[in-house]
Amino acid sequence: MKNKVCKFISVISVAPIISLFVLTAIYLHDRSVFGGVLWYGISIVFLTILPISAYLLEHILPAYKTQGRKGERKLAFVMCIAGYVLGTIVGLLFHAPQGIQLLFVSYLVSGGLLALINSLIKFKASGHACGVAGPCVALIYFFGLKTWYVILLLIPVFWARIAMGRHTFKELISGAMIGATGTLLTILLFMHL
Structure with missing residues (x-):
């Protein structure tokens, strides 16, 4: 039972699924x-559909399929970054509302920092933690400090990823800090534009 709960938490806490929840919550709260x-x-296409397509493509592309979990993780990073880059470009070229541009850029900054740290330093900072912490900071920005408690969503993610042996506490904290810092820096940048 514990393994099923951990797996469920891990599936629903991947960055593309979290982005769907966050985009929908913001849309329902303030459509403007x-x-x-x-x-x-458009946001769902670039922040959810394109990134989540990695989990389908992994079964089709032989180069990733033969690598198993390692290949799945690589392809997930590639498709997430592709979605974030393309979303940011489309948002800028077609003059997306500022809040949308902020979301695209925050995902790009956080995902880019995570990819950079994981590839250059060869450290496995958690993509799950990054993909939850950054959007939590975005939700607090859009909904106000009264929603600080969304950060508590990291607790079941940390528990599940540790229980499954996928990450250490240090890797989870690092991922969360990358996501939160990348999003916070983006918010500060947009506040000064």
């Missing part, structure tokens, strides 16, 4: 952030 349903849909 999106300027209409079009940018809501």
Whole structure:
């Protein structure tokens, strides 16, 4: 039973699924952030659909399929970064509302920092923790400090990832700090534009 709960938490806490929850919560709370349903849909394409396609493509692309979990992790990073880069470019080129541009850039900064640290330092900072912590900071920004408690969503993620033997506490803390810092820096940047 414990393994099933851990697996469930791990599946629903991947960055693309969290982005779907976050985008929908913001859209339902304040549609003006999106300027209409079009940018809501575009955001879902680049922050959810394109990144989550990695889990389907992994079964089709032989180079990743033969690597098992390692290949799945690599492809997930590639597709997430592709979605974040393309979303940021589309948002800037087609003048997305500022809140959407902020979300795209925050995902790009956090995901880019995570990829950079994991590849250059050969440290396995948690993508799950990054993909939860950054969006939690974004939710606090959009909903106000009264929603500080969303950070508590990291507790079951930490528990599940440690229980499954996928990460150490240090890797989870590092991932969370990367996501939170990347998003906070993006918010500060946008506040000064």
